[in-house]
Amino acid sequence: MRILTRWEPARGLTTLQDQVNRLFNDSFRRSDAEASLSAWAPAVDVYETEHELVVKADLPEVDPKDLDIRVENNILTISGERKFEKKVNEENYLRVERSYGSFARSFTLANTVNPEAIKADYQNGVLTLSIPKREEAKPKQIKVNVGNPAMAAAAGK
Numbered sequence: 001m002r003i004l005t006r007w008e009p010a011r012g013l014t015t016l017q018d019q020v021n022r023l024f025n026d027s028f029r030r031s032d033a034e035a036s037l038s039a040w041a042p043a044v045d046v047y048e049t050e051h052e053l054v055v056k057a058d059l060p061e062v063d064p065k066d067l068d069i070r071v072e073n074n075i076l077t078i079s080g081e082r083k084f085e086k087k088v089n090e091e092n093y094l095r096v097e098r099s100y101g102s103f104a105r106s107f108t109l110a111n112t113v114n115p116e117a118i119k120a121d122y123q124n125g126v127l128t129l130s131i132p133k134r135e136e137a138k139p140k141q142i143k144v145n146v147g148n149p150a151m152a153a154a155a156g157k
Contacts, residue, residue, distance in 0.1 A: 040082075040099030046107065053113050053131040057105065060125035067127065071115040078127065079104035 045056045057078055059067070067080040084100040109115060112133050119130045 040101065040103055041105055042078075042103060044078075044105055044107075051133055053109070053133070055107065055127075055129040055131070057127045057129075058125065059122070059127050062125070064122045067122070069118070069120055069127075069129065071109065071118070074109045074111070074115070075106050076109050076115070076118075076129070076131075077104060077106045078129075 043058045045054075047054050055076070055078075059080070059082070062080055062082045066083070067078070069076075069078050071077075079102070081102045082100050109131065113131045114134050115131065117132050121128045121130075
């Protein structure tokens with residue numbers, strides 16, 4: 001059995017009004033996207049080992065002097081600024097996609113870490129924070145003594 005569909009020559013064509021609306025919508029969307037490029041939050045990895053919590057943040061071209069790392073009320077905050085250096089005349093840029101400006105990332109720390117002993121290292125554009133765990137929070141291995149069953153029975157009497 002065949003299904004017949006009606007041929008409509010104008011199908012797929014949009015009106016001039018639709019095209020103008022789409023043009024304005026695209027323009028506004030682009031400007032919103034460009035505005036969001038100015039606000040940025042660096043990518044961060046957080047992982048835990050037996051002895052510490054480690055935070056790694058990608059901060060390429062951020063001067064370590066422009067970083068502020070602090071702990072207040074068990075909240076770790078990394079903030080700073082990546083400055084746009086105008087080594088090239090603005091008219092010569094064909095595209096600017098990387099984000100510049102101030103940033104801040106905050107993380108709640110567990111009570112098991114010692115914020116007084118944080119170590120910060122900045123190398124190859126990566127900030128690494130090592131936050132040691134408190135001694136009481138570190139895993140402890142308990143040795144199990146294995147005795148002779150006859151001796152255990154005698155001790156129970």
